[in-house]
Amino acid sequence: MGALVGPVHLGAANVVRAVFAHVLGLRSPLHGADDAILWDLRLPRVVLGALVGGTLAVAGAAYQGVFRNPLADPYLLGAAAGAGLGATIVVAYGPSGSVSRDLLPLAAFAGAAVAVVVAYALGRTAAPAGRAAALVLAGVTVASFLTALQTFVQQQNVDTVQEVYTWLLGRLATTGWREVGIVLPYALVAWIVILAHRRLLDVVAVGDEEAAALGVHVARVRIAVVAAATIGTAAAVAVSGLIGFVGIIVPHTIRLLVGGSYRLLLPLSVLVGAGFLVFADVIARTIMSPAELPIGVVTAFFGAPFFAVVLRTSRRTV
């Protein structure tokens, strides 16, 4: 559907045949320009949306699991603030033009990863066993510090506010398959590692101490899952900016529908997250067509009210 909707009508049957033709190396049934619209513009964007959505959703579910906190999202340990600072520095001080465009994902990725590593190290000095509450507090601390830095940099370079702001709101703009290639390896690593921990996340749900009494090294599980989720989130943020709420809405919807076991929750989060973000992107580029809405606005528009509902229903367990 994401590949079908757009200013140029391509036809469903043609789109399906063209995709198969490209994958199998055959001749596409579409004409040159139409084929380029499909293969170089729309499909990369759909695939990127699916990768980013699946990664943010499964990372959110994993964070909620290791921190036993229903309000945890992939940005909990400062990944968003770190990426925001990295991107702002590049936009403000970096070289203009295409170099900056190449540098921005790198800086965002590095910022997100460094923020989480610092938060983790800080949390561990407070609680050597890597306890959940200490890590969350450390994440909040690091995030507010980095956000303050980012605001300062932005204040010093007011002319770049527009560009930074656009990036912060998240967008799935692609230039061919390049972004997909950037995200794919990280997303796959994140998915595989997180899904491999699905049974252990069910054990962690009974609490650090009881999980330890069942023979599980909770701190090890936590660091492995946080590392995987961070790699995936940082890669997603690097190419698509800060897309909020996917990591919260998707896992909670699945919890409400099929229950809390991570064996089902994690694989379904990948699938539903992918579908949800592709769908949100369709809305983002059609609702005010030909202008495009930042996708972060769309997910937040649906996410915020939903979040309120989740808060109400999960009140007894928070």
Place this chain on the structure above:
Amino acid sequence: MSASLGGVRVVDGISAEVADGEWVVVIGPNGAGKTTLLRALAGLVPYEGCVSIFGEDARGLGRKELARRVALVPQVPTMPPESSVGEYVLLGRTPHLSYFGSEGRSDREAAAAALERLDLTALADRRLDSLSGGERQRAVLARALAQDAPILLLDEPTTALDVGRQQQALELVDGLRADGALTVVCAMHDLTLAALYADRLLLLDRGRLVASGGAGEVLTQALIREHYGADVAVVGVPEAGPVIVPVRRASPARDARAGPR
């Protein structure tokens, strides 16, 4: 063994031995170190000294090996509300699985047997947050049973239960002990129940072991007054053994200790 929490020595040089198949009840006033002692035995808090399990040093055992030998039922277990009873009991198989492994048939059978033993088979698909207090207690016991560990540590297993459920839970543990050569170490507040079920009692006060032995030796008026600061009468009841009854009487010593009422 000694253990400290936040710089305070909570368990202070306790030395004790528990025989195979024995039921030992740890008693003592609030803050005596009962819970910390059990947590140390389960390897959850660092300690000085030595814990030896079937002749092996517990420190030399990995977390998983320890969990295969010792199962702990905490005083207030965390029960994920959305989990089903069956899923929860299956978690007891964790020490028998590899890191990324998943449960096999023998694990599902062990969990099913534990559910059956605790009369929970009909509730296997129920969510944990829909259970009554007694059912929750049985689900936790079933999880510990599925763990298939020869040593069972229970921290205040009856505190949240009414008198009937208390009796059922303790009879159940006694039955399990008879079936499976289970060794039970249990912390309890109710001295009468402790006397009723224990083979042996350990009385702790401020981290130290101050008395141990059968109910007749430990549950004396003098020891209870000294360590609990309580005035009690110890009454012998033929079907119950010693029954501990709180009493009030004018006593200068108590008035001085407790102040005016």
